[in-house]
Amino acid sequence: MNTTAPRSPSAPSPAQLLEIATTAAFAAAEYIRGLDRDGLAREYKTSSHDIVTEHDRASEEIIVSELQRLLPSARIVGEEGGVRPAEQPAAESEGPQVSFFVDPIDGTSNFAAGLPLFCVSIGVAIGDELVAGVIDAPILGQVFAAAAGEATLNGRPLRPRATRPAADALVLSGFPGQRIGNEFPEFAARAQRSLENGVSSVRHLGTAALELAYVAAGWADATSLGTINAWDVAAGFHILRRAGGTIRTWPGKAGVAQADHLQPAYVACTGQERLSVLDELHEELQELRDAAL
The missing domain is CATH 3.30.540.10 (Fructose-1,6-Bisphosphatase, subunit A, domain 1)
Incomplete structure (x- = not known):
């Protein structure tokens, strides 16, 4: 090596x-x-x-x-x-x-x-x-x-696959999390219920990079966070895209659009299909942040 x-x-x-x-x-x-x-x-x-x-x-x-x-x-x-x-x-x-x-x-x-x-x-x-x-x-x-x-796992290609429908989808995420809970407590409480009720299951691994990698591998359907840093997601974003996945990002409190890995909020899916419950929650969060500017 x-x-x-x-x-x-x-x-x-x-x-x-x-x-x-x-x-x-x-x-x-x-x-x-x-x-x-x-x-x-x-x-x-x-x-x-x-x-x-x-x-x-x-x-x-x-x-x-x-x-x-x-x-x-x-x-x-x-x-x-x-x-x-x-x-x-x-x-x-x-x-x-x-x-x-x-x-x-x-x-x-x-x-x-x-x-x-x-x-x-x-x-x-x-x-x-x-x-x-x-x-x-x-x-x-x-x-x-x-x-x-191609994206790889231990040298083997990761093949693209579709995002499962919400009723069957596994989401790896700590969203909305403690920081957003402090920022917008009412939204956070409602968002957590909406996410848990809107998909099959939610698991939080405690590592954004591995959550992105596992979505890239097709072991889960989506991952999402509302506050993140570039070093947490830069590698994962690229790997997921090369594996056929899709990413949407939002500018957060700054309100200024930047390159995706420099933005603090994202929803990443294993395929081209999106999980609307996550995208819609992030749209609402961004509206709240914009209103607070």
């Missing part, structure tokens, strides 16, 4: 960018697999719902070190370290800025509790366009990846 060949002076291809991201994700996954995960110490960032461990930071540093070694002209946006500008300027021939969106451990609460539902997630954009992504679940032995071709 070592990428040591020198780069050409032209812009890296999506396949080359995926190889770089996969190498960095593998290095972090190897570190995580070597840990004794009993009794991990945790710290709180914004609240008890937003935790971090020393291993989140260590994993990110491993990833950053690999990415800077393999592509020093790239910008890195990490959950723990924020925006790291390119170490060296890109050549004019390389075109728009390459950005890596890094979540070193997505699902930290699960990781800290000893559950295996967590992953390393690295999405790659050229300018504002996602071109590659890898999601590596170290304990589960699952590596989801995509560049310009």
